Amino acid sequence: MSVPAKRRPSSSKRRRAAHFAIQATRTSSCPKCGKQILPHCVCPFCGSYKGKEYLKSKLDKKEEKRLKKQKAQAAEKQNK
Numbered sequence: 001m002s003v004p005a006k007r008r009p010s011s012s013k014r015r016r017a018a019h020f021a022i023q024a025t026r027t028s029s030c031p032k033c034g035k036q037i038l039p040h041c042v043c044p045f046c047g048s049y050k051g052k053e054y055l056k057s058k059l060d061k062k063e064e065k066r067l068k069k070q071k072a073q074a075a076e077k078q079n080k
């Protein structure tokens with residue numbers, strides 16, 4: 001393993017370290033639901049991108065679950 005030839009001055013070290021700070025992630029707001037989302041990505045909350053729906057939103061998933069439950073209950077009632 002190589003060893004640094006000369007000691008780095010503190011000013012040089014600090015100058016290099018000036019770019020080490022973590023930047024906050026840049027976000028944009030969803031045009032449909034208005035929540036903060038990553039730019040150029042499908043909104044994880046409502047599932048839309050550029051006015052089109054690509055994913056099922058959380059509300060849709062909840063509704064689907066509720067309907068499934070209702071169907072299962074109805075089937076159980078018929079069996080009894």
Ligand SMILES: [Zn+2]
Nearest residue numbers: 030033043046
């Ligand atoms: Zn959205």
